[in-house]
Amino acid sequence: xxxxxxxxxxxxxxxxxxxxxxxxxxxxxxxxxxxxxxxxxxxxxxxxxxxxxxxxxxxxxxxxxxxxxxxxxxxxxxxxxxxxxxxxxxxxxxxxxxxxxxxxxxxxxxxxxxxxxxxxxxxxxxxxxxxxxxxxxxxxxxxxxxxxxxxxxxxxxxxxxxxxxxxxxxxxxxxxxxxxxxxxxxxxxxxxxxxxxxxxxxxxxxxxxxxxxxxxxxxxxxxxxxxxxxxxxxxxxxxxxxxxxxxxxxxxxxxxxxxxxxxxxxxxxxxxxxxxxxxxxxxxxxxxxxxxxxxxxxxxxxxxxxxxxxxxxxxxxxxxxxxxxxxxxxxxxxxxxxxxxxxxxxxxxxxxxxxxxxxxxxxxxxxxxxxxxxxxxxxxxxxxxxxxxxxxxxxxxxxxxxxxxxxxxxxxxxxxxxxxxxxxxxxxxxxxxxxxxxxxxxxxxxxxxxxxxxxxxxxxxxxxxxxxxxxxxxxxxxxxxxxxxxxxxxxxxxxxxxxxxxxxxxxxxxxxxxxxxxxxxxxxxxxxxxxxxxxxxxxxxxxxxxxxxxxxxxxxxxxxxxxxxxxxxxxxxxxxxxxxxxxxxxxxxxxxxxxxxxxxxxxxxxxxxxxxxxxxxxxxxxxxxxxxxxxxxxxxxxxxxxxxxxxxxxxx
Amino acid sequence: xxxxxxxxxxxxxxxxxxxxxxxxxxxxxxxxxxxxxxxxxxxxxxxxxxxxxxxxxxxxxxxxxxxxxxxxxxxxxxxxxxxxxxxxxxxxxxxxxxxxxxxxxxxxxxxxxxxxxxxxxxxxxxxxxxxxxxxxxxxxxxxxxxxxxxxxxxxxxxxxxxxxxxxxxxxxxxxxxxxxxxxxxxxxxxxxxxxxxxxxxxxxxxxxxxxxxxxxxxxxxxxxxxxxxxxxxxxxxxxxxxxxxxxxxxxxxxxxxxxxxxxxxxxxxxxxxxxxxxxxxxxxxxxx
Numbered sequence: 001x002x003x004x005x006x007x008x009x010x011x012x013x014x015x016x017x018x019x020x021x022x023x024x025x026x027x028x029x030x031x032x033x034x035x036x037x038x039x040x041x042x043x044x045x046x047x048x049x050x051x052x053x054x055x056x057x058x059x060x061x062x063x064x065x066x067x068x069x070x071x072x073x074x075x076x077x078x079x080x081x082x083x084x085x086x087x088x089x090x091x092x093x094x095x096x097x098x099x100x101x102x103x104x105x106x107x108x109x110x111x112x113x114x115x116x117x118x119x120x121x122x123x124x125x126x127x128x129x130x131x132x133x134x135x136x137x138x139x140x141x142x143x144x145x146x147x148x149x150x151x152x153x154x155x156x157x158x159x160x161x162x163x164x165x166x167x168x169x170x171x172x173x174x175x176x177x178x179x180x181x182x183x184x185x186x187x188x189x190x191x192x193x194x195x196x197x198x199x200x201x202x203x204x205x206x207x208x209x210x211x212x213x214x215x216x217x218x219x220x221x222x223x224x225x226x227x228x229x230x231x232x233x234x235x236x237x238x239x240x241x242x243x244x245x246x247x248x249x250x251x252x253x254x255x256x257x258x259x260x261x262x263x264x265x266x267x268x269x270x271x272x273x274x275x276x277x278x279x280x281x282x283x284x285x286x287x288x289x290x291x292x293x294x295x296x297x298x299x300x301x302x303x304x305x306x307x308x309x310x311x312x313x314x315x316x317x318x319x320x321x322x323x324x325x326x327x328x329x330x331x332x333x334x335x336x337x338x339x340x341x342x343x344x345x346x347x348x349x350x351x352x353x354x355x356x357x358x359x360x361x362x363x364x365x366x367x368x369x370x371x372x373x374x375x376x377x378x379x380x381x382x383x384x385x386x387x388x389x390x391x392x393x394x395x396x397x398x399x400x401x402x403x404x405x406x407x408x409x410x411x412x413x414x415x416x417x418x419x420x421x422x423x424x425x426x427x428x429x430x431x432x433x434x435x436x437x438x439x440x441x442x443x444x445x446x447x448x449x450x451x452x453x454x455x456x457x458x459x460x461x462x463x464x465x466x467x468x469x470x471x472x473x474x475x476x477x478x479x480x481x482x483x484x485x486x487x488x489x490x491x492x493x494x495x496x497x498x499x500x501x502x503x504x505x506x507x508x509x510x511x512x513x514x515x516x517x518x519x520x521x522x523x524x525x526x527x528x529x530x531x532x533x534x535x536x537x538x539x540x541x542x543x544x545x546x547x548x549x550x551x552x553x554x555x556x557x558x559x560x561x562x563x564x565x566x567x568x569x570x571x572x573x574x575x576x577x578x579x580x581x582x583x584x585x586x587x588x589x590x591x592x593x594x595x596x597x598x599x600x601x602x603x604x605x606x607x608x609x610x611x612x613x614x615x616x617x618x619x620x621x622x623x624x625x626x627x628x629x630x631x632x633x634x635x636x637x638x639x640x641x642x643x644x645x646x647x648x649x650x651x652x
Numbered sequence: 653x654x655x656x657x658x659x660x661x662x663x664x665x666x667x668x669x670x671x672x673x674x675x676x677x678x679x680x681x682x683x684x685x686x687x688x689x690x691x692x693x694x695x696x697x698x699x700x701x702x703x704x705x706x707x708x709x710x711x712x713x714x715x716x717x718x719x720x721x722x723x724x725x726x727x728x729x730x731x732x733x734x735x736x737x738x739x740x741x742x743x744x745x746x747x748x749x750x751x752x753x754x755x756x757x758x759x760x761x762x763x764x765x766x767x768x769x770x771x772x773x774x775x776x777x778x779x780x781x782x783x784x785x786x787x788x789x790x791x792x793x794x795x796x797x798x799x800x801x802x803x804x805x806x807x808x809x810x811x812x813x814x815x816x817x818x819x820x821x822x823x824x825x826x827x828x829x830x831x832x833x834x835x836x837x838x839x840x841x842x843x844x845x846x847x848x849x850x851x852x853x854x855x856x857x858x859x860x861x862x863x864x865x866x867x868x869x870x871x872x873x874x875x876x877x878x879x880x881x882x883x884x885x886x887x888x889x890x891x892x893x894x895x896x897x898x899x900x901x902x903x904x905x906x907x908x909x910x911x912x913x914x915x916x917x918x919x920x921x922x923x924x925x926x927x928x929x930x931x932x933x934x935x936x937x938x939x940x
Contacts, residue, residue, distance in 0.1 A: 411762070413715065432749045433742065445741060446798055449789060452934050456927055459785040467778050470752050474759030474770060481712045481761075545796070555739040555798035562729075562746075569725035573717040587712045587763035588852055599712070602762050616767050 002055050006117065008043040009127060009178070012036065013171030017164040024160065030142040030493070033163055037135030040170060044131035047124050048519070054115035054180070063111060066187045067104065073190045074100065077220065080197070086213045092220035099227045109234055113181035113244045121523035125377060126177035126307055129384045133299040134170045136497040140392050141166055141291035143493030147399050148289050152203075162202055166295060169195040173300045177307055182233070182243040186226050189272075189304065193219040196301055199292040200285045211284030218281040222271030229261035229268070249314040249527075259649040262315045265308060266325055267646060273305025273358040276332045276638035279339075282355060286347045290395030293347060297354045298388030303380060306361045310376050313365045313527050320652055323451055324645045326366025330448075330457035331641060332359030335634040337464035341471070342625040344618075345404050346394050349468055350387065353430065356461060357383050357437070363454050364444050370530035371543060371554075375443035377523050378512070382436030385508060386429045389501035393423040396494050407617060412476045416488045420476050422498050427473045429505050431465045434562030436509040439541070443533070446543055446555045475618050481584040481599040510563055513539040589614070657736060664735045664871075665728065672867025673697040675874075676840075679900055683841060686904045701863055707856035715760035720858055722753030724865040731872045737801035740879075741788040744781070747872070750865070751777050758850040769850030773837035775911045779918040780824040784876075786926035787817050791879075793933040800879065809881040811891075813933060816925040818880050822895055823922055827914065828873050829896075831903035834914050841903075870896075 016036040023029045074097040081090030103109050145159045172191035179185040193216065201212035233242040237253055247253070248262065274282035285296055296302060309325065316322045333356045340352035357379065364376035396419050397412065398404055413420040429435035433442075441462055448455035490498070508515065513535035521531060532554075534542045543554035584599040594611045595601025606612040623629070677694035684691025693699075711717070726749040733743040755777070758770025788798060794813055795802045803810060811818055827834040838849030854862055877895050878888035909917075 413760075432752065433745045438745060442742060442745065445785070445789070446792070449792055449934075452789075452930060455789055456786070456930070459782050459789065460923075462785065463778055463781040466748060466752060466781065467774055470755050470759075470774055470777075474756055477715050477756060477760035478762050478767075479713050479715060479760060483714065485714075553797060553799055553802075554792075555741060557739065557742060565725060565729045569722045570718070572721045572725065576721075577717050579711055579714060579717075583709050583711050585710050585712055587761055588765060588847060589763075614762065614764060616762065616764060619771050 001050075002053060003057075005043060005046060005050070006055055006057070006178070008039060009047070009131075009174040010171050012039060012043075013167045013169075013174075017168045017171075020163045020167060021160050024157075026146060026159075029160060029163065033138050033142055033167065036167060037139055040131040040135050044124075044127045047119065047127055052118075052120045052124070055117040055119065055178075056115045057117075062116075063183075066184055070100065070187050070190065071097070073194050076194070077216065080213065080216065084209065084213055086217070088217040089213050089220065092217045092224055095224040096220060096227055099224070099231060103227070103231050103234070107231075107234070110240050111181065111183045111243060113183075113240055116181045116184060117178040118180040118246055119178050120526045121519070122307075122311065122377070122526040123177045125381065125520065125523045126303070127174055129303065129381060130170055130173045130177070130299045133384050133388045133501070134173070134295060136500055137291050137294045137298070137388060137392070138163070138166050138170070139493060140294070140395070140497040141289075143491045144291050144395055144399070145289065151399075151402065158202065162199070162289070165195045165198045165202075166291065169199075169295060169300050173304060176304050180245050182230050182245065182248075185245065186223070186230065189226060189268075190223060192272075192301055192304055193223065196285070196296065199295075200288045202288055202292070205287070208287045211281070211287050214284050215281040218278050219271055222268035225264040225271075226268045229264035232261045232264070245311065249312060251314075253315070257650065259316060259319060259321050260646075262312055263321055263646045263649040265312055266316070266321070267642065269305040269308035269312075270328065270362065270642070271305070273302045273309070273362060274355050275305075275328060275359060275362065276335050276355075277635035277642075279332075279336060279352070279355050283348060283351050286345070286351055290347070290391055290398060293351070294388055294391030294395065297350070297391060298384040302354065302358055303384065306358050306365070306376070306380060309362050310365045310373065310380075310527060313368050313373060317368050317528065321645065321649055322366050322368045324366070324641065324648060326363045326368075326451040326454045327457075328638070328641045328645060329359040329361070329363030329366055330451075330454035330461075331634075331638060332356065333363060334359075334457040334461040334464070335630070335638070337461040337468070338625050339627060339630055339634075340468040341464060342620050342622045342627065342630075343468075344406055344620055346397070346406050346409065346472065347391075347404050349406070349472055350390055350394060353465070353468070354383075354387055356465070357387075360441065360444060360458070360461070363451075363458070364447070367444075367447055367451055367454065368528065369447050369450065369532070370524060370528050371443060371447035371532045373527045374516070374520065374524045374533055375440050375447060377520055378436065378443070378516070379440035381508060381520075382429075382440055382505075385501055385504045386426055386435075386437055389498065389505065390423065390426040390430070392494070392498055392501065393419060393426055396490065396498065397423065400488070406472055406475050410475050410616075411478050411480070413479050414482070414485050417485045418487050418490065422502055423476060424473055425502060425505070427469050429509075431462070431469050434509065434559060434566055435505065436512060439509070439512065439557060439559075442555075442557060443541075443543065471618055478616065480602060481586060483579065483581055483584070506563075510539075510559065513541055513559055516541070660735055661732055664731060668731060668871040669864055669867040672870045673701065675870055675896065676867065679840070679896075682897070682900050683904060686900070697863070697867075701860050704860035704863070705857050709857060710855050711858075712763065712853045713761040716757045716853065717858060719753045719757030719760060720854060720861050720865075723750050723757065724861050724868075726750035726753060727865045727868045727872065731868050731875070734800065734872060734875045737799065737804065739798050740791055740800050741785070741798045743800075744784045744788055747784070748777070748781060750869075751781075754850060754862075757854070758852075761853045763853050765847040765852040766850060768846050769837045769848070769852060772911055773850045775915055776827050776834070776837055779834075779915045779922075780827050783817070783820045783824050783918060783922045783926055786923070786930065787814075787821060787876075790814050790817050790926065790930050790933065793930055793937065803879055804882045804885075807883050809883065809887075811880040814880065814929060816929040818877075820918075820922045820925045821877060821880075822898075823918060825873055825877065825895060826899055826902060827918075828869065829899050831899050833902075833906040833909040835903075835908060836911055836914060 077093035176188035197216045336352045336356040343349045361376045364372040539559040541557040586599045592604045594603040602614040676697045681691040730746040755770045758766040874892035877892040881888035
């Protein structure tokens with residue numbers, strides 16, 4: 001059974017991908033994608049039911065295949081570097097391929113690691129996120145890419161190619177979260193980088209290719225650090241035994257400088273999670289069609305980065321490295337939240353918010369208590385759902401107004417009430433109680449005092465978070481006094497993923513107590529043992545500090561009562577207020593309103609009684625928080641933190 | 653236990669707006685006297701409230717009610733959290749939802765004045781939110797718990813160790829009470845705001861809801877200040893009332909500052925007070 005499950009999780013997306021490439025009919029291709037999605041979802045649920053196990057594939061020299069494919073990918077990078085004349089891509093392809101060749105041919109390394117795959121509860125949480133949310137995004141992409149190409153008036157359809165990389169991505173991610181053999185983990189890591197490059201450059205515009213190349217070289221620096229960590233572990237820790245994730249986190253490393261490979265791997269995680277100063281690749285990725293962004297931001301790619309850091313948390317627990325990682329993450333949380341305020345494009349706000357929340361997750365791994373690790377895992381799940389939803393909303397909005405600018409979304413509540421409603425819930429779920437993201441942030445803040453500077457960054461960042469979300473939501477809601485908003489029609493390929501994710505926010509949010517107790521607690525224990533969150537009646541989450549005599553209560557989060565309050569707040573206006581057309585009035589404009597008393601006018605008499613349309617706009621504070629102003633400083637501090645992270649490990 | 657708590661919640665739900673309304677009446681009276689006027693009777697806010705309730709229903713947007721109810725309901729929720737001595741950090745986040753609701757209510761009209769007010773209200777949130785969150789962390793640093801009930805278990809008042817944050821919270825009180833120099837988003841006494849700021853487009857019964865929420869809010873804010881001296885609690889309440897009266901004086905002697913001044917002041921002086929306070933506790937007490 002394990003054979004089938006692993007094959008479905010990792011190889012089925014590959015097979016399905018090639019099938020999608022072969023099928024040229026829109027409906028048949030869609031059917032293949034939907035079928036693959038359903039099988040992946042069912043399989044991930046089966047993983048949950050079956051529970052943890054270890055697995056080593058036999059019957060075929062998989063190691064050799066992976067080695068060949070490794071070189072294939074790296075040679076392809078070299079080719080990209082040459083053909084684009086992009087020296088950074090070239091250099092960082094070489095810094096991977098040369099050490100890898102040295103490792104395998106000169107050192108003649110044996111890289112047999114048993115078990116090759118360890119599927120524990122944390123991996124299962126990840127595979128659920130990848131399979132369910134990733135699959136929904138693939139379904140969404142079927143129709144989206146059709147509309148996208150229709151809008152661009154392309155002669156030759158590239159939808160198959162797009163869906164191929166999209167589906168392949170899911171397989172690579174599943175492999176990545178299951179792999180125990182570091183060399184195999186590295187391989188899956190590179191496949192995700194490759195998929196990411198192909199998807200960002202999909203539209204083949206100059207900007208798309210440039211940004212894809214940037215994503216490639218930045219992630220390739222991470223890949224380089226990964227290989228160096230592998231070689232270092234192999235040479236100093238006596239062979240292939242040390243190339244097992246379980247050995248590294250199980251305290252199996254001995255001797256001096258054991259933290260160096262861990263620090264290198266955390267650096268790799270930070271590049272993939274687009275932590276400052278690497279945030280520019282994820283922002284550049286915004287040029288790609290929206291399903292790519294949705295996939296990169298919610299369930300794949302960046303989540304691989306935070307997964308690696310959270311996974312390695314036991315290896316740096318209680319060390320200097322742990323504190324620095326908390327600060328690296330917390331600083332990114334703060335810096336990118338500030339930058340998000342100055343963004344005028346919806347997708348860029350989403351991107352900065354993703355990076356900020358990934359920073360929060362990495363900081364939680366650095367804080368490294370049972371409480372903070374639980375917060376990190378909850379944040380991974382809640383962020384995947386909410387951010388996946390928001391990107392799909394952004395894509396749906398884009399296909400309704402053909403713009404990504406926040407100012408163009410002004411008054412969307414009238415043009416597309418349904419999309420606006422879903423987007424509004426998505427936005428609120430990112431930063432307000434009782435939703436899951438806030439729950440995660442709340443736990444993180446209550447755990448953060450161990451690294452007080454990180455706690456201060458959390459405080460500042462969560463304040464800035466309120467500002468940019470509220471600003472954006474406010475633009476959507478600006479409406480004229482008018483009744484009767486026709487509800488727009490959405491293709492099922494759009495609406496099914498949207499509704500599923502929206503309902504998901506509430507199901508996981510409301511049920512977080514039992515979900516944590518029965519499932520996430522075990523995942524937390526895979527990283528750090530201890531039970532600091534207790535779920536009591538009415539789904540109260542009680543945070544405790546373990547002590548010898550009694551448990552002291554840190555804080556209480558009454559989940560159900562809070563959702564009840566939310567429902568009351570939403571129901572009251574609907575129950576108490578039935579708005580009649582006669583009750584509508586124009587807004588106050590100092591009596592200079594034009595339009596002859598009709599309420600739904602936004603015209604007024606300007607100078608010399610010329611009728612002028614009233615125009616309102618959002619504030620973006622670019623003179624204070626613009627990228628040009630903030631980035632040089634913020635990047636310098638972030639680079640300094642990374643230098644302290646790796647340099648400090650060597651010095652201390 | 654459970655019955656007692658329900659009773660307490662009920663008493664506060666009914667009592668808070670009465671006391672809050674009276675406080676606003678006293679505010680108007682004292683302010684009037686300071687300006688050499690006679691001033692309205694102390695129960696004038698209630699007259700106003702019931703008069704507003706009886707007015708015609710007028711709306712400029714289908715969405716603004718959702719948010720005015722959000723403002724009221726989440727304000728009451730935060731107050732209940734305070735009364736039940738629950739988690740202080742969560743209380744601050746709930747208060748955040750209330751504040752965000754008010755901003756979104758302003759944004760959900762196409763009114764230039766409401767937008768001015770909403771943008772300013774948002775900057776006000778940015779100015780005071782970090783101080784309240786730092787207060788939560790400082791309370792944890794001092795007591796080892798975020799629960800308000802833990803504050804009551806300690807004999808030594810928080811004021812002794814958290815006095816820098818107390819000063820910062822007074823700053824927050826000025827902003828939240830919409831008093832000069834920070835009556836920026838909207839203000840009570842018709843100083844010099846642009847029309848009526850964030851509440852410009854609320855009228856009649858909906859405007860009454862806004863007042864009701866403000867009455868709950870003032871009780872909540874003074875309650876937070878009273879937490880600085882909980883044993884015995886009457887000292888804390890006296891401190892809170894003194895702070896309230898002090899705000900009225902500040903209101904009448906200060907001119908309004910600009911938004912950027914407000915944010916700059918709180919992100920420099922306010923945050924330094926808060927961070928230094930936490931750093932001091934961390935260095936002297938360590939992680940308990």
